[in-house]
Amino acid sequence: MDKDIFTKLLRERGQRFTKERFVILQKALSYDGHFDPETLYLQIRKTGSKASRASVYRTLSVLRECGVIQQVAKTEHGTVYERTYGHRHHDHMLCVQCGDILEFYSEELEKIQENICKKQGFQGSSHTLEIRGYCKKCRKKKK
Amino acid sequence: MDKDIFTKLLRERGQRFTKERFVILQKALSYDGHFDPETLYLQIRKTGSKASRASVYRTLSVLRECGVIQQVAKTEHGTVYERTYGHRHHDHMLCVQCGDILEFYSEELEKIQENICKKQGFQGSSHTLEIRGYCKKCRKKKK
DNA sequence: ATTGTAATTGAGACTCATTCTCAATTATAA
DNA sequence: TTATAATTGAGAATGAGTCTCAATTACAAT
Numbered sequence: 001m002d003k004d005i006f007t008k009l010l011r012e013r014g015q016r017f018t019k020e021r022f023v024i025l026q027k028a029l030s031y032d033g034h035f036d037p038e039t040l041y042l043q044i045r046k047t048g049s050k051a052s053r054a055s056v057y058r059t060l061s062v063l064r065e066c067g068v069i070q071q072v073a074k075t076e077h078g079t080v081y082e083r084t085y086g087h088r089h090h091d092h093m094l095c096v097q098c099g100d101i102l103e104f105y106s107e108e109l110e111k112i113q114e115n116i117c118k119k120q121g122f123q124g125s126s127h128t129l130e131i132r133g134y135c136k137k138c139r140k141k142k143k
Numbered sequence: 144m145d146k147d148i149f150t151k152l153l154r155e156r157g158q159r160f161t162k163e164r165f166v167i168l169q170k171a172l173s174y175d176g177h178f179d180p181e182t183l184y185l186q187i188r189k190t191g192s193k194a195s196r197a198s199v200y201r202t203l204s205v206l207r208e209c210g211v212i213q214q215v216a217k218t219e220h221g222t223v224y225e226r227t228y229g230h231r232h233h234d235h236m237l238c239v240q241c242g243d244i245l246e247f248y249s250e251e252l253e254k255i256q257e258n259i260c261k262k263q264g265f266q267g268s269s270h271t272l273e274i275r276g277y278c279k280k281c282r283k284k285k286k
Numbered sequence: 287a288t289t290g291t292a293a294t295t296g297a298g299a300c301t302c303a304t305t306c307t308c309a310a311t312t313a314t315a316a
Numbered sequence: 317t318t319a320t321a322a323t324t325g326a327g328a329a330t331g332a333g334t335c336t337c338a339a340t341t342a343c344a345a346t
Binding site: 287288289290291292293294295296297298299300301302303304305306307308309310311312313314315316 | 317318319320321322323324325326327328329330331332333334335336337338339340341342343344345346
Binding site: 071073074075076093095102104106108109112113116117120121122123124125126127128129130131132133134135136139 | 216217218236238239245247249251252255256259260263264265266267268269270271272273274275276277278279282
């Protein structure tokens with residue numbers, strides 16, 4: 001994401017562009033998969049750039065509110081994020097036998113969720129759907 | 144749940160039946176909806192029974208491993224549980240602001256998931272759907 | 287470019303859920 | 317009843333995340 005776009009995003013929120021925020025943005029977008037605040041913070045330090053832990057947490061909140069990244073889960077080890085930008089949303093099927101994870105996407109499923117949210121006056125920003133069961137291969141093995 | 148069944152459950156895990164564990168079990172099963180460890184702990188104290196916070200946390204872990212209760216979510220305000228038995232399946236909306244959890248159920252949603260599984264040759268046995276976002280109240284506050 | 291001012295930063299104090307420690311207690315098999 | 321291994325509880329420790337506030341900085345106005 002470009003400096004100018006980011007600046008504009010911040011402006012709309014009455015916030016200022018700072019080096020720290022930009023460093024954090026870039027690092028957050030650099031991850032293809034999941035990441036957590038602490039890892040991001042440590043990697044920023046390692047690369048010589050500077051941004052405090054406090055700023056990392058503050059900026060990640062901003063980025064989430066802007067829809068640039070999203071919270072994937074809260075685990076025992078903290079919050080997990082992933083970038084939204086340039087990432088197609090998908091859900092997961094998890095085979096409890098072999099541990100295989102299949103990704104899938106259903107427009108229909110997304111639409112229905114939107115409708116449900118609308119009905120309840122809930123503003124959904126992300127979701128996690130995990131279907132657990134047995135994949136094709138393991139079903140055959142069971143027989 | 145009965146004392147003997149519980150004892151048996153513990154035995155299978157090489158664990159002992161204790162008053163504390165039983166008090167915690169009973170209290171956990173007494174909630175129709177969601178509950179959290181701290182609330183459960185305080186209510187146990189209030190009713191004159193005794194069980195330390197440490198035991199509450201330890202026992203809730205055991206109960207989750209046994210499938211008696213399940214983790215509904217981890218929020219900024221802690222872990223939320225609900226009992227598994229005698230509970231119709233439903234999905235959750237989690238307000239990332241206030242931590243409120245709304246339950247919902249959609250036949251349509253369930254059907255579509257079945258179809259998706261069928262197409263992929265996947266035998267689904269359970270699923271978790273969590274929609275994260277802002278509830279009605281918090282949406283108003285944001286404005 | 288300079289200045290005024292409000293936003294931002296960082297270090298570390300703080301909070302709060304949860305886990306750990308370990309001596310005292312207790313369930314259970316022998 | 318006894319031996320012993322599991323369990324308990326009080327409070328210390330941990331760790332993610334937030335808060336405080338003085339110093340710094342972005343940026344609009346001049």
